[in-house]
Amino acid sequence: MQYNVAQLLNEPTGSTRRVQLETGPGYSGDLAVAYGGSLEFLRTHQGLLVRGNVQASVVLTCGRCLNEFSSPNQLEVEEEFYSLVDVNTGERMDSVWDFEGTVIDFDHVLDMSEVLRQYTIAAQPIKPLCRTDCGGLCQECGVDLNQESCKCSEDAIDPRWKDLAALLDQSET
Ligand SMILES: [Zn+2]
Ligand SMILES: [Zn+2]
Known part of the structure; x- marks a missing residue:
């Protein structure tokens, strides 16, 4: 220029x-x-x-x-x-x-x-x-939320607590 x-x-x-x-x-x-x-x-x-x-x-x-x-x-x-x-x-x-x-x-x-x-x-x-x-990227699975949807947000339980939730389930039975 x-x-x-x-x-x-x-x-x-x-x-x-x-x-x-x-x-x-x-x-x-x-x-x-x-x-x-x-x-x-x-x-x-x-x-x-x-x-x-x-x-x-x-x-x-x-x-x-x-x-x-x-x-x-x-x-x-x-x-x-x-x-x-x-x-x-x-x-x-x-x-x-x-x-x-x-x-x-x-x-x-x-x-x-x-x-x-x-x-x-x-x-x-x-x-x-x-x-x-x-829409950004899903913080859990990383998919581009403009392109596709994921199930992460539908899951009420924070994945970090999944194992704990499973333990609680077991103890209740
Ligand atoms: Zn963008
Ligand atoms: Zn996701």
Whole structure:
């Protein structure tokens, strides 16, 4: 997700470009995600303002049934990138030399990867669920209760007490 923005940096403040964003499923850090949508690059005084509505389809693992599922996210991206060098003179911009934020590198390449990764992470739930009413896994036998049912919950006696219950049965006879 790298864009060479040298040409746009040569244009006056306020100039814009629209770029399409389309990536197949791939890894962004440890998140498997596919991106779609478009971004607008706006020439600012010190660099470029990147804005857009990005669709991020993220593969998550359900916190209840442990199945993987695809979670759609809408990311409202707005991030200003600062030029490290003046596009005309090639001289470094002292004002952003120690800048810790997002920058356009010395080759006038703007890389969206890390910014999108941060937005994507921020959009994820703490405990992902494949659906709000996910049945989860049976705590006794481990079957996926979304797929099949089991008899565990019908059994009034906690299996851990089964042996004891059997002993009690015997003593009563
Ligand atoms: Zn689930
Ligand atoms: Zn069960």
